[in-house]
Each structure stands twice: as C-alpha cells, then as structure tokens.
Amino acid sequence: MSKRNLIVLALCVVVIAQLAVPASLIIKHEMTLQKGEVFLFKTRPVDPVDAFRGRYVWLGLEPASVKVPDVQEWTYKQKVFAVLGRDTNGVAVVQRLEHAKPEGEPSVQVRVGWHNNSANEVSISWPGLDRYYMTEKKAPAAESAYRNRSTRENQTCFVKIRVLNGHAVIEDLLIEGQSISDWLKNQ
Amino acid sequence: MNKKAIQWLYDELPRLVKNGVLTPDAEERLKAHYGPVEKARPARLAVIIFGIFGALLIGAGIILMLAHNWENMSRPVRTVLSFLPLVLAQCMMVWTLFRCPKSVAWRESSGAMLFLMIGASISLVAQTYNISGDLPRFVLTWSLLGLPIVYLLDAVVPALLYLWGITGWACYLRGEESFNGGYWLLAFLILPQLALWLRSGRYKVQPTLLLWALCVSVTIAAGVTIERVLPGLWIVLYMGLFALMFLSGEFWFRDAEGFWSRPLRHFGAAGVLVLSFIFTFDWPWKEIGWHHWHWDHPANLWWRGIPDAVLGGVVPIAAIVLLVMTIKRKTPLGILFGLAPVIAVIGYSIARPYGKFYSPAAVLFDGYLLVIGLWLLATGIRFNKQGQMNVGLMALTALIIARFFDSDLDFLLRGLVFIALGIAFLVTNIMILRRKRGET
Numbered sequence: 001m002s003k004r005n006l007i008v009l010a011l012c013v014v015v016i017a018q019l020a021v022p023a024s025l026i027i028k029h030e031m032t033l034q035k036g037e038v039f040l041f042k043t044r045p046v047d048p049v050d051a052f053r054g055r056y057v058w059l060g061l062e063p064a065s066v067k068v069p070d071v072q073e074w075t076y077k078q079k080v081f082a083v084l085g086r087d088t089n090g091v092a093v094v095q096r097l098e099h100a101k102p103e104g105e106p107s108v109q110v111r112v113g114w115h116n117n118s119a120n121e122v123s124i125s126w127p128g129l130d131r132y133y134m135t136e137k138k139a140p141a142a143e144s145a146y147r148n149r150s151t152r153e154n155q156t157c158f159v160k161i162r163v164l165n166g167h168a169v170i171e172d173l174l175i176e177g178q179s180i181s182d183w184l185k186n187q
Numbered sequence: 188m189n190k191k192a193i194q195w196l197y198d199e200l201p202r203l204v205k206n207g208v209l210t211p212d213a214e215e216r217l218k219a220h221y222g223p224v225e226k227a228r229p230a231r232l233a234v235i236i237f238g239i240f241g242a243l244l245i246g247a248g249i250i251l252m253l254a255h256n257w258e259n260m261s262r263p264v265r266t267v268l269s270f271l272p273l274v275l276a277q278c279m280m281v282w283t284l285f286r287c288p289k290s291v292a293w294r295e296s297s298g299a300m301l302f303l304m305i306g307a308s309i310s311l312v313a314q315t316y317n318i319s320g321d322l323p324r325f326v327l328t329w330s331l332l333g334l335p336i337v338y339l340l341d342a343v344v345p346a347l348l349y350l351w352g353i354t355g356w357a358c359y360l361r362g363e364e365s366f367n368g369g370y371w372l373l374a375f376l377i378l379p380q381l382a383l384w385l386r387s388g389r390y391k392v393q394p395t396l397l398l399w400a401l402c403v404s405v406t407i408a409a410g411v412t413i414e415r416v417l418p419g420l421w422i423v424l425y426m427g428l429f430a431l432m433f434l435s436g437e438f439w440f441r442d443a444e445g446f447w448s449r450p451l452r453h454f455g456a457a458g459v460l461v462l463s464f465i466f467t468f469d470w471p472w473k474e475i476g477w478h479h480w481h482w483d484h485p486a487n488l489w490w491r492g493i494p495d496a497v498l499g500g501v502v503p504i505a506a507i508v509l510l511v512m513t514i515k516r517k518t519p520l521g522i523l524f525g526l527a528p529v530i531a532v533i534g535y536s537i538a539r540p541y542g543k544f545y546s547p548a549a550v551l552f553d554g555y556l557l558v559i560g561l562w563l564l565a566t567g568i569r570f571n572k573q574g575q576m577n578v579g580l581m582a583l584t585a586l587i588i589a590r591f592f593d594s595d596l597d598f599l600l601r602g603l604v605f606i607a608l609g610i611a612f613l614v615t616n617i618m619i620l621r622r623k624r625g626e627t
Contacts, residue, residue, distance in 0.1 A: 018273060018277065019273065022269055025313070
C-alpha cells in the first residue's frame with residue numbers, strides 16, 4: 001500500500017471514529033426516549049450553594065436511600081442497579097438493589113453511598129441524572145422554581161425519565177404538571 | 188556552534204576584509220567552514236502563531252456559543268448542529284492534508300480547530316440529552332479521538348491539547364479516588380511522534396514545545412497517580428523524576444542554545460532545587476515510612492500498591508543509572524544534580540529515627556543545597572555564566588533566610604545578614620557584567 005493510500009485510510013478511520021462517538025450517543029439516547037418506559041421521580045432540594053448557577057438546574061432524585069436486607073453486601077462507591085417500580089400515586093420507587101442488571105425489569109444504574117446500619121439503609125446517588133440544561137437566562141429562575149417545589153410541604157416538582165434496558169434519559173422537568181419551559185412562560 | 192555567533196561573524200566579515208584583517212580568500216574559507224545560516228523569517232512565524240491562536244479562539248468561541256443552550260431549537264436541528272462544526276473541521280483537516288501539507292500554519296491551526304470541535308460536538312449532544320456526570324470519561328474520549336490528529340497532521344498543538352486532556356483526566360480520577368495509572372500508557376502513545384520529531388531535528392520547535400509540556404504533565408501526573416499507600420514515597424519519586432529529566436537533558440540535548448530550547452535540563456534543575464529547599468524543612472519528613480503504611484486506604488485494594496512500587500522504583504533507579512553514566516563522563520554539574528535521588532533515598536531511610544525532634548534528613552538537605560548553591564555560584568563566576576551564578580545565589584539566599592526564620596536570632600543580626608546577601612547579589616552581578624564588557 002502506498003503512503004498516500006495509507007494516509008487516506010487512516011484519515012477515513014479517524015474521521016469515522018470522531019463522528020461515531022456523538023452519533024452513538026445520539027442513537028442510544030433517542031432509542032431510550034422513543035421506546036423507554038416513563039417514570040416520574042420525586043425530587044429533593046439541593047444545596048443552593050453547591051448548585052452551579054446558570055446553565056443547568058442541579059437535580060436531586062428521590063429516593064436518596066434504599067432499605068436493604070444486609071448493608072454489608074454493598075460497598076462505598078459501588079455501581080449497582082436500582083430496580084424500579086411505582087407507588088400508588090404513580091411515582092417511581094426503588095424496589096430493591098441488584099449487583100447485575102436484572103432481566104425483564106426496568107432498572108437504572110446508581111452508585112452506593114454511605115451505610116446506615118441501624119436503619120438497614122444505604123444511600124444512593126443517581127449519576128447521569130443530575131442535570132437539566134436550560135438557557136443561561138432561564139436556568140436561575142427554573143432552579144428557584146425547582147427548589148421551592150421540592151420541599152416536604154410543596155412537592156409538585158417531578159423529573160420525567162425514560163428507561164430502556166438499564167439506560168435512563170431525562171425527558172423533562174415537570175412543575176405543577178407542566179413542562180418547565182411552559183411553566184416559566186406562564187409565570 | 189551558536190547560530191547567533193556565526194551570524195555575528197558573517198556580519199563582521201565585510202568590515203574585517205575592508206580593514207585588511209582578513210583576505211577575501213580567508214572570508215570565503217570561513218563561510219565554507221561554517222556553512223550557511225538560515226535566518227528566521229518573522230513573517231512566517233507570525234502567520235503560524237496567529238493561525239494557531241485564531242483557530243483556538245474560534246474553536247473556544249463556538250464551544251461557548253453552543254453552551255448558550257438554544258432552547259428554541261428542536262432536537263433534530265440540535266443534532267445537525269452538533270455535527271456541523273466537527274464536519275467542517277474535518278473538512279479543513281482533509282483540505283490541509285491534500286492541498287497544503289507543507290504549511291505549518293495550516294497544519295497546526297486545522298489540527299487545533301478539529302481537536303476543539305470534537306469536544307464541542309460531544310458537549311452539544313450531552314446538553315441536548317441532559318447527559319451529565321462522567322467528566323473523566325468525556326475528557327478521555329475527547330483526548331483519544333484527538334490523538335490521531337497529531338500523527339496525521341504532524342502538528343504539535345493537538346499534541347499539547349492531548350497532554351492537557353490526559354493530565355486533566357488523571358486529576359479528575361484522583362478526585363474520585365479511582366484508579367488512574369492508565370495515564371502512563373496514554374502518555375506513552377504520544378512518544379512515537381516525539382521520537383519522529385527528535386529524529387528530524389532535535390532542537391526544532393515542535394519537539395521542544397512537546398518536551399516542555401511533557402515535563403509539566405508528567406510532574407503533575409506523578410503526584411496524582413501514586414496511590415499514597417506508603418507515605419513519603421513522593422519524596423523519592425519526585426527527586427528521581429527531576430534528576431532523570433536533568434540528566435536526560437545533559438545527555439541528549441547538550442548542544443541546545445538558550446534557556447527555552449533545553450526543557451529537560453532546566454525543568455529538572457528547577458525541580459531538584461525547589462524540592463531540595465522544601466526538604467530542608469522538617470514537615471516533609473513527618474510520619475513517613477513503613478510504620479505509617481496506609482491500611483485504611485479508601486479503595487482498600489492491595490494491588491493499588493503495585494503502581495506505587497513500580498513508579499517509586501523505576502524512576503529513581505533510571506535516574507541512578509544515568510548518574511553512573513554521568514560519573515563516567517566526569518561532568519560535575521551532572522553528578523551534583525544526579526545525586527539528588529540518592530540523597531532522597533538516604534533521607535527517607537533516616538527520616539526520623541527514635542522520634543527525634545528535628546529530622547536528620549532535613550539537615551542532610553541543608554548540606555546538599557548549600558553545596559549545589561556554592562558550586563553554581565562559583566562556576567557561574569568562573570565561567571561568566573550570569574544566570575547560573577544567580578541561581579546559585581538564590582539557592583543560598585533561600586537557604587539562609589529559611590534557617591534564619593527557624594532560629595531565634597535577634598533582628599539586628601538577621602538584618603545584617605540580609606544586607607550582606609543583597610550586597611553579594613549586586614557585587615557578583617556587577618563583576619560579571621564588567622568582565623563581559625571587558626571581553627567585548
């Protein structure tokens with residue numbers, strides 16, 4: 001193979017690889033958005049000091065902890081699967097934690113945090129489901145709306161998430177039953 | 188031979204011939220002996236520099252514009268937009284490769300542009316689908332996709348961006364307490380290109396820039412990739428690393444001209460001096476050694492000790508091998524700086540026997556820094572090397588000031604010593620300047 005052909009071949013491989021990464025991300029997320037099962041997650045307030053201002057709303061999904069039969073089975077920072085279900089109000093709950101992706105049941109990968117031995121609970125975080133991007137002008141307003149409606153007294157904020165084969169994508173942020181962008185327009 | 192000196196000689200030749208000092212024949216023979224001097228072309232250099240900066244600014248601007256979050260755009264439009272800058276930058280690279288492969292300005296700027304656009308494209312997709320979190324993975328994907336640009340375009344700016352990316356990746360992972368030893372493998376991937384550049388010209392701009400960046404990157408990475416299961420191992424590792432840099436510079440880049448064209452030597456020397464100064468204090472020697480092994484390491488994995496053993500062993504040993512070779516060459520400065528890891532190992536083993544109040548290792552480094560400082564000062568004065576002399580003086584001054592603040596001497600004495608040091612600086616510099624003027 002001549003040097004020129006080799007360069008052309010390498011060039012093709014590089015160009016395709018560079019395009020393939022964003023393309024595969026798009027396909028994976030589109031598939032989940034199109035075919036995934038919808039879950040509504042309750043939210044909890046996040047520390048306002050910790051929240052990045054401006055470009056996105058920092059989300060904290062509920063539940064933040066899960067009851068388990070044996071807390072010692074789970075280690076700090078371990079990646080595990082939360083098997084999802086719904087309560088009587090149709091809000092997402094975590095039924096149990098699994099080490100491997102359960103077949104035939106909707107699940108999301110979560111990360112184990114601290115143990116609470118007395119309550120037989122482990123805390124979990126939802127990596128990849130903690131940001132909702134908005135324009136820099138609207139994000140602060142959305143963030144304060146989110147925070148005010150994620151308290152115990154006023155729980156009218158939900159995150160709509162689609163789940164397919166253990167992969168979860170945020171579809172929308174709902175405030176008082178409306179999409180956040182519509183809700184902000186009506187204010 | 189120094190290019191500037193030859194240029195000066197060539198500029199002088201017509202006058203020398205005119206005044207009868209040289210015959211025209213001798214002038215021709217001198218020119219034949221030294222060969223032609225390639226003059227730097229400032230215009231071309233400006234085009235390259237502005238091209239690179241232009242590409243970096245435009246690239247960063249596009250990333251910022253995309254970060255604005257255009258909410259009115261539908262998902263399909265955003266999808267097209269995520270690819271648009273990337274495809275345009277790829278077209279620019281293809282155009283450069285086939286239309287003007289010899290132009291450094293095009294190669295560097297299109298490489299820089301494409302590198303940034305890979306990141307922009309992935310970020311926009313992440314924004315559209317609210318993908319968050321895994322920043323290290325994003326940076327790693329970005330860097331790895333950008334690495335082939337270095338080889339395809341033979342460009343140094345993407346190589347610098349790649350190094351920045353993998354260093355950042357290692358630092359992020361350290362923050363998460365995840366394993367980041369893969370950095371060394373990733374850094375290794377850039378070395379074939381460095382070898383190619385070194386073969387085509389050891390003192391050219393591309394390898395020199397990459398070496399500077401490598402020095403910075405490796406220095407940061409050494410700190411974030413050791414697992415710290417054995418407290419104080421960094422002392423031996425860093426001294427080995429800086430000595431290795433210095434000795435490599437002395438061995439393979441001896442003929443370079445000027446400060447900036449000797450990255451290994453100067454970065455290594457600065458590292459040895461700064462660390463030696465730090466090690467003259469007592470605090471680095473506290474609670475180190477086998478007795479303080481971290482069994483409670485957060486990851487609690489035994490194999491995490493292996494990278495530490497490899498890094499903390501290979502780097503100082505390599506430096507010591509080079510030191511042995513330096514001893515055979517009999518270059519005193521190389522031996523002096525090359526001894527740093529040996530002294531660090533001795534210091535480490537005598538750090539704090541029997542719970543002494545002040546570590547003998549700190550005293551050892553007091554002595555080492557004093558010897559280096561005096562040597563640099565003396566040889567600087569002897570051979571009219573003003574820079575070297577000032578570095579020696581600075582090392583001595585730092586040492587004296589630090590020990591003065593440690594001790595309980597009265598202000599009058601401290602003041603007098605400061606004045607004496609100031610006078611020493613002035614006198615030696617004036618002396619060298621006069622001598623240099625006398626020579627010219």
